[in-house]
Amino acid sequence: MTDASSDALVLFGATGDLARRKLWPALYRLSLSERCAPLIVAVGLPGLGREGFEKFVASAVHDMCGPSDGTTVHRLLARTCYIEGDTEQHGTMADVALAVRDADRPVYFLGIPPPLATGTIATMGSVRLPPGSVLVEKPFGNDLDSARTLNESLLKVFSADCVLRMDHYLGKEAVENLLAFRFCNPFLESAWDRNSISRVQITHCEIRGVDTRGSLYEEIGAVRDVVQSHLLQLVGIVAMERPADGTAEAFRERIAQALARVRPVDPGQLVRGQYAGYRAEAGVAPASTVETYAALRLDIDAERWRGVPFLLRSGKGLAATAIEVVVDFAPAEHRLWFTHEDPAPTRLRFRLGSHGGAVLTVNARRPGADPGPMPVDLDFDLQAAGTSWEAYTHLLADAIQGRTGRFVSMRTVEESWRIVAPALEVRDAPLPYPRGSWGPEESAGLAGDGGWCAPL
Numbered sequence: 079m080t081d082a083s084s085d086a087l088v089l090f091g092a093t094g095d096l097a098r099r100k101l102w103p104a105l106y107r108l109s110l111s112e113r114c115a116p117l118i119v120a121v122g123l124p125g126l127g128r129e130g131f132e133k134f135v136a137s138a139v140h141d142m143c144g145p146s147d148g149t150t151v152h153r154l155l156a157r158t159c160y161i162e163g164d165t166e167q168h169g170t171m172a173d174v175a176l177a178v179r180d181a182d183r184p185v186y187f188l189g190i191p192p193p194l195a196t197g198t199i200a201t202m203g204s205v206r207l208p209p210g211s212v213l214v215e216k217p218f219g220n221d222l223d224s225a226r227t228l229n230e231s232l233l234k235v236f237s238a239d240c241v242l243r244m245d246h247y248l249g250k251e252a253v254e255n256l257l258a259f260r261f262c263n264p265f266l267e268s269a270w271d272r273n274s275i276s277r278v279q280i281t282h283c284e285i286r287g288v289d290t291r292g293s294l295y296e297e298i299g300a301v302r303d304v305v306q307s308h309l310l311q312l313v314g315i316v317a318m319e320r321p322a323d324g325t326a327e328a329f330r331e332r333i334a335q336a337l338a339r340v341r342p343v344d345p346g347q348l349v350r351g352q353y354a355g356y357r358a359e360a361g362v363a364p365a366s367t368v369e370t371y372a373a374l375r376l377d378i379d380a381e382r383w384r385g386v387p388f389l390l391r392s393g394k395g396l397a398a399t400a401i402e403v404v405v406d407f408a409p410a411e412h413r414l415w416f417t418h419e420d421p422a423p424t425r426l427r428f429r430l431g432s433h434g435g436a437v438l439t440v441n442a443r444r445p446g447a448d449p450g451p452m453p454v455d456l457d458f459d460l461q462a463a464g465t466s467w468e469a470y471t472h473l474l475a476d477a478i479q480g481r482t483g484r485f486v487s488m489r490t491v492e493e494s495w496r497i498v499a500p501a502l503e504v505r506d507a508p509l510p511y512p513r514g515s516w517g518p519e520e521s522a523g524l525a526g527d528g529g530w531c532a533p534l
Contacts, residue, residue: 326483
């Protein structure tokens with residue numbers, strides 16, 4: 079353990095969906111590499127019992143990681159203290175305090191629904207918990223005012239530098255690959271502005287609908303769920319100026335500065351949609367006006383990006399599942415003397431989903447007697463380069479080891495809510511679209527003549 083590292087991890091919400099899909103698989107991977115905290119305190123809702131809890135963890139690891147090493151799963155469970163109870167109740171928190179009484183700088187993970195966060199934090203402050211850091215899952219608040227209220231409640235219990243705001247996109251290796259491409263290749267950085275780039279598109283699309291999360295999604299919608307957090311983080315990374323140095327804090331500050339220059343969403347440049355059948359999903363209101371799709375244009379008041387549109391879209395029930403950032407470069411000004419064809423736009427595409435990587439599309443001479451320009455893809459496959467870690471594995475390891483670079487600053491949270499505030503005030507019914515499509519037809523107009531770039 080280093081001076082800044084923690085020897086205990088407390089998981090509030092240890093038997094929820096997030097824990098099943100992400101947290102226990104991540105802790106299993108950390109156990110494989112012997113980087114897991116020596117003590118885990120798992121706090122779940124009553125009903126499972128210790129035996130049921132162990133089956134839950136083993137099933138989660140098997141379902142999300144494939145065939146698992148039984149010895150590692152056993153070792154993970156052996157270091158886990160399981161507590162059942164309501165996180166807003168003093169008795170439950172007193173049991174947690176007893177379990178971590180000898181711990182040094184515990185990490186407290188709030189993997190609970192947002193409505194329970196404030197009450198849980200207040201209860202944490204009412205007992206003698208060892209001082210440590212708190213890890214808060216997104217969304218951080220429901221709007222700008224609630225985000226500030228949540229932050230104030232956290233600062234009553236934790237010091238400011240111990241509040242870790244989590245957006246799992248910042249734990250993605252493919253997102254850090256975007257940073258590496260931009261700042262480790264001087265030729266690319268020199269072309270990263272309005273003189274060379276014509277537009278930026280950011281897409282987060284899913285084939286699946288809301289599944290069993292209908293009641294939760296009714297409180298969030300696509301703008302809060304993805305645009306305010308994930309997509310604006312990517313806008314900040316693409317638009318940021320070069321940091322003053324290579325420290326994590328310098329990068330975090332540049333992202334916040336970039337978002338500070340983004341104009342609030344213009345409702346006239348926003349298209350909200352809802353897939354057919356959403357209102358029949360479990361937990362969804364029969365007359366729901368919650369958007370399952372959002373497409374918008376953003377403009378940035380910075381010399382580097384003046385006139386360059388940033389086009390964002392996110393939706394469920396669409397034609398593909400993908401996460402991409404696509405940077406289109408300005409077209410060549412002249413044709414070659416031996417052809418009458420215009421070259422295709424040079425395009426840099428970052429794949430940020432499960433199959434991460436990057437594709438640079440450039441122009442080359444077509445072989446043979448018809449020598450026009452043809453597009454050629456220079457493809458980098460992140461998976462082929464080596465074994466990667468999933469985002470939550472990185473983020474939990476960072477929290478345990480006291481590293482803060484992959485977490486979101488409060489200033490970034492505030493700027494993100496400021497940007498989407500006008501979109502949250504729109505009360506019009508969202509436009510319908512069929513499942514398996516690319517959303518409402520009206521969204522095509524946002525992208526202009528070039529249209530939306532279909533994900534790979």
